[in-house]
Structure formats: C-alpha cells, structure tokens
Amino acid sequence: MTDTIRDPATGSRQDRYVPGEIEKKWQQRWREEGLYEVDLNDDSRPKYYFLTMYPYPSGDLHMGHWYAEVPADAAARFTRMRGYNVLFPMGFDAFGLPAENAAVKAAREGVPNVHPARLTYERIERMKQQFDQMGAMFDWSKEVVTCDPEYYKWNQRFFIEMMERGLAYRKESVVNWDPVDQTVLANEQVIDGRGERSGALIERRLMPQWHLKITDYADELLDFEGLDWPARVRTMQTNWIGRSEGAEVVFKSEQGDDIVVFTTRPDTLWGATFMVLAPEHPLVAKLTSDEQRAAVEAYVERTSHLTEVDRMAEAKEKTGVFIGAYAVNPVNQARIPIWIADYVLMGYGTGAIMAVPYGDQRDFEFAREFGLDIVPVVRPDGAADDDLDPGRLEEAWAGPGTLVNSGPLDGIRHNGEKGRASPAIAAAIEYLESIGAGREQTTYRLRDWLISRQRYWGTPIPVLYCDACGIVPEKLENLPVVLPEDVAFMPTGESPLKTHAAFLNATCPRCDGPAKRETDTMDTFMDSSWYWFRYLSPHDDDRPIDPELADRWTPVDMYTGGIEHAILHLLYARFFTKVLRDLGYVNISEPFRSLRNQGMILGSDNEKMSKSRGNVVNPDDLVAQYGADTVRAYLMFMGPWDQGAPWSYTGIDGQARFLNRVWSLVVGGGEGDEAKASMTEADLRRAVHHAIKEVTEDLEAFRFNTAIAELMTLQGALSKARAAGLAATDTWREGVRTLLKLLAPIAPHITEELWHRLGEEGSVHLQSWPEHDPAALVVDTVTMAVQVNGKVRGQIEAPREADKDAVLALARAEQNVARYLEGKEVAREIVVPGRLVSFVVK
C-alpha cells in the first residue's frame, strides 16, 4: 500500500507535501552553497549581530531548545531579508558538571574510559545533527566550543590580567558548599538554600576562594541607559545589586573597641537602644563577658550549623543572646547593651547594626522579645504624644515624620525618601561627620563573584603556590594551563587534579623553584561572559578578540534567551564587558543592546518537562511525523513567545493543515467549491498588502503568533480568490509569491521548495522583504457601527469619503436605528470616522 493510492485526490506522489524529503534536500543544498555563511568584512549592507544563548551540550536537543532557537532564527531570517548582513552564530557552553558527573558515575560503576572531554565532543556532534534538522540559519563556520584550550586559554589570560589589577583575588570566606556536587557555588547559584543544579542543601564553610571584584562595578551595572531590555530583567538586576544609601557610624565598646555599623537611617541614631552583632562578628569573642560566655558560645555554635533553609524556617521568631558588654552611642553617650542575633548577617554591611526598635520592625520585634527599651524619635504627621508611647506601639514606624528626642536634629523632617533626599538623613550625616563619629556610606547587597570550583571539568585557574614567592600567576607565554586528559575519576567526585602529580608539581614562574598548581577551576559562567566576541575570530591564536571586528560587530544588536539568566549570566556578561573595556580589549561598555526573553515550554500537564515526570515531548519524533516547518510554526503560534506555554499535541495539526494549504496554492489540490466564492482583484490585493503590513510589524515586535495568524488569513484569501477564478491573474500570482516570502522566516523549507516550483532560480531566503503599498489598503466603503445610548443598534456601509453629515444621515436611516430614535430627542451625535456613530437620546 502506498501513499499515492491512499490519496487519489492529490495525484502523483511527487505533488504531495512530504516534509521529510524536501527538508533534507534543502538543508543539504543550503550547506553546500554556504547560504548562511557570513562575510564579516562585507560592508555593502548594514551589519546586524543576532545572538541566541548557546546551549550546554547535554547530548539531546529538546523542545526547550527548539522553543528558544526557532523563533530567534525566524527573527534573524526576517532581519536578513530586510537587507542586513546578519551574523547568527552558534556554539557550545561545553564545560560543566553533568559531563564530569557522568564520568564520576562511570568510575563508581567500574566503567572505564568515560572522560568528560570525549563525552562532550560526542554530544556536540549529536546535537549538531539535531540542529541541522531544525533548519536554522546558524553560521557554523564561527562555532565556539568553550572546553577547547584555544578558547579557555583566554579565560586564563583575562584572569591573570584581572589579578594584576586587583580585580581577581583570593580570600577566605564563608561559602556555599554543595555536598552533592562537591564544590562551592556563587550566591547567584543558590536558590532557596539549595544548589541550583544538584538541589542539595547548601552548607556553610569557611574556605579560601578566588573572587572577581564585580562590586567595583556595582554603580555602573545599575545604569541601563540606552539598553533596550525588558523592564523585568533590569529590575531584577537592580534588586540583586541592592544599592543602599546611608551612613557608617562608629560606636565604641566600653573597652574602647570601634564597632562600625551601617545604617540607612542615621537620623534615628538617638533611638538606638541596643546593638546587634552577627554571631560570626570578629569582636564577639573579645567583648563577651565571662558570665555570658557559655551562652554566647552555645548560640554561635548553633547558628554555625544551621543551613540557610533552617535559618529561614526560623526567621519568624527573633533569637539572640546578650554578650554582657555595652557600647556608647556617639551622639548622646547613652550606654547600650550589645547582643548577637542571627538576623544580623556577617555578609552584609559591616556585620553589625545599631538597633532602633522604634523605627525598624525587626529591631522592634527583637526589643519586644527581650524587653529592651524603645525610644520614639520620629513623630508621624498628625500623631499625638500618646501615639508615641512605647508601651502602646504595635509596630515600628518607618514612614515620614518629624524628628523628636533627637537633640540637635529635633524638628527636622524625614520625608520618607532615601539617602540625602531626606532632610533628616542629610542633617544626620552632616552632624556625624562634624563630630567625627561617622560618614556617608553606600552599601550593596551584591557580593564579589566567587569563581573557584573544586571540580575538574573547567578552565584551570592559572596560578601557582610557591613556598618562596607565595601566590604567583602563570606566565602569559605558558598559557594555556591545559587540563590533563590522563586523569582517573574518583567515585567520591573529588577533583582528579588534586592527585595528578604531573599537573600539580610545577615550577614557580618567578623564582624557578618548585611550586604547586592551583587545582580549582573556574565557574563556567566565566566562559559565557565573553563568548560572543570570540565568534568573530574563533581560531585567532594571537589574541582573544579581534579589535577591528569587535568594533564593527559589537555590541550584539539582539540577544535572546531564557529569563532564568536574568541575573547570573547577563549580569556577569555586563561586568566582564566593562572589565574587557578597562583592560583595553574592546571599546564598548554594554554587550547586548537589545534583549528578549522567551518563556518556558511546559509539558501538556503544565509542569516543567522532565524525564521523571514523563511529560517530555521529543522534537525528533515530531519532526519525523510532521516535518520541521510544522513544528517551527506551531511553536511560534502557541502564544506570546515571552510567556511560554504548555505543549499540546492537538494544536499542531492546525499548522500542518495550514502548510498543506499553502502547498496546494502552488502545486494544486484541495480546491474548494468555486460556485460559492466571490472576490475582486482589488479585494485580493488589499488582503496581500494588509498581510505585508501586519506580518512586518508583528515580526519586528517578536509577535510570532499573530504574524502566523495573518499569514493564515492571507492563505485563506488566496484560496478563496482561486475558487473565485482569480488564479490566472498577476495579482494572485504575485500574492502567492508574497505569501512565500512572508512565510519564509517561519517555515524555511516548504517556502524554498515552492519558490523553486514556481520556476525561480535563487533562494527565497535571499529575496528582499516585501513592502506594502498604503494605496492598496484603501477601501471604498467602510462598515460602521451605530450606537444609541451606548448600545450597538445597527451597521451602515458608508463611502470612505463621506462627511459627518452624510454618515449621520445614513445612520439615522438604518432601519433598526430609526426605531430607537423614533420620538426621542437626540442630545448628542458622535462620529468616529471609519468606526462608529453614537447617538445619545433622551
């Protein structure tokens, strides 16, 4: 049994739409002809750098990749047809834990010869084959694979140059330790107290680690001037950086130690009735009295063992211990007790606070819990003395008001603004500075970027430890420090670099004495922080970035990718670009001019696709069944791209039908009933130009779903026109060609096939984008609604040129409208040209 017999209506097999055949054929032709290879030095057309986030080579291209990349491809193709020289490269974020974990697992199970490198390159090959069947116009000649020494060598160079400038440094700090992945993680990689990848509960450990000084760039990173980015991402980054303006105030312990606190409300200093130090604060041991020592040590011990999750779970109730020491408030010499509590974090500000229970809800709760004094210092507008009575307060007052009980600051207004924008805060800062007890200060929530990873499969950090010289960077001419391949993975997951003698034992670059290599590798976000520069010259052995090409092609004009990178990758990439600028490699400060985020594609059960849930939809199977063009069109049709959507198996049939109808417009078959259709050439021409206008605007705005809806409408109009006998007209033939061009970015294979079947020689993808003729959109008569007292009572056909009086006359004459106007007094008449007429009657 063959298809031909099963489908007598459409004639020979050759005339049927068989996606599997034409898609392979065109993919091969495009490759052979180098259709998508970009000449970076071509300046005959304006350049456009269209970038989509490169994937981790998991070995399988899943629906999420398709959802991310197919619409990006359509937008890139559209841009190209509009006359730009579009660079649309692709590569692989090839370092990372999964491949190494697979090797560790194999070692545990006694399977030999599983190495992350081999695994990764195999997976890359497989994914590239899957990429091919997507029909995307990636220019693979610029491919970047980050685990290649020719790439990561430059990570090492950047690192050393950053070290020389103090932007990379080693420091002992409390870190997030992931016990499953056996490595530390950056703050950004810890979600709800758990490792982003492993999901393991994060432990706190004190370890020496390498950091990059992203905090030096905090203020510059808050500036999004000139960036066309979603507000959501800008807000998330702004919140993450968390700039707070305020003051540093120095309290003295009774023993004479300086205790520095940070506060955003120095104007409430007269209301500070106690101090709280973080349990890890270095002064705790020294200041604690003998009587309190046992209690304090117990509390410190307890908090140090709590995981982040435990601490959050206990956040409801305030806990803490008095350490038996007192401090002096510098503005009024009040003697105030010093406590420790875990609601004060060592990692923020100075790890110590002045507690103003009247003005801060947390301090208020703490004071109530432990019976500490509350002194009112801000009178809310209109508040009576009774309202300020500490005994009657139910919560802290952080809003605007006038300062009271505040010595020289009494009567000054706090207007609720932050920093010096509040007269009270400004006055407090000046007063503090005048008595030498503090100064204006800005603090950030952002921490320096911790890049050390205790894992093998990453860029080796190029430093050595020499007994004589200390920490020494590798010489630039010795780069790259290559990851040794002859390593044995241990079942424990511990990095094999730690026991690899040939790697470990090296010569000190400074004194030629014996030295040990650093065994930590770099966070893989380092790789993705500059890869778009490398696409421009992926194999340049002399320098990481070609300065001329970088000047010409960057910043990236359009960057697309998942919202999950709003903070991590996108913040690091911005930081790194600024560092590269300061190191003299590039002349730009921002890497990505425009940014668009796609949503997530979910399983049909509305849950995230995962093997364990069994709701994974495999694109390969769908492509085999429907063809890539149908899958592409469906992914773009499901809804707004930035919203994401649950997968549905039923909806995809609609796209298959649509493409079949387009096919039949060129090849024949599927004609409707001629007798019922009527359409003029002018109607058809209007439909075509309307579609050009709408599809163009939709694609510009990444509204793929409505673009396809318009294309369906155009297909419907062409089918109807054919049934109405217009198929022999130039208008119809031109309409079909326009449809193919407008559809080409979305469904590249079928449009290319049909374009050639129309007798064209060149590729449809090299055609220029159609432009609509406004004159073609003009209609002779418009349908207008007629309302009486706000309700639609009829419709009229009015000549386009009709003036207000003529339209009103037509409206009054409409049968049903006349009925409602009869015997009534018309109080108002409103005419919205081309839209409606509205009568108000009494």
Place this chain on the structure above:
RNA sequence: GCGAGGAUGGCGGAACUGGUAGACGCGCUAGACUUAGGAUCUAGUGGCCUAGCCGUGCGGGUUCAAGUCCCGCUCCUCGCACCA
C-alpha cells in the same frame, strides 16, 4: 512582607492612541465528496428566557462609549526576602 507581570468562550490566544470583545487556530456540530475517513472542502460554534438581554477575576466609579482609564479587593505566576 517587598517588587514585577497576569486573570478574556470547552482550550491556546486576538483586540492600535477608550470606539462593533472573542482575530487566528484547536476542539465540537452539520453538510459535501466517499466502500471508508482520524484526508479534503463548505457552513456553524460566548451564554440565555433570542425584534431582546447578559457577558473580558470581584465590587465601585469616570465616559455617549471601558477588556482598555481611576479607586478598593480576590486569586495566580515570577523574582527578592531578617540586606540594617
């Protein structure tokens, strides 16, 4: 708790500066062609007590006119979360 976004037919979703709510598609119903149809084509499809009335999460308001603007809520999603 703070910040951002959202709620429209049985379903996914349209709707420009307030101007005929439900484009486009899925599903469903009927018909045509058929030995057959889960193919194709045609027509219909928000609800109801159907010359009309009611309908865009809920309650108010502005307006000739509100999915769209204003006030007050509810719920959902995402991000941050004891950040001083």
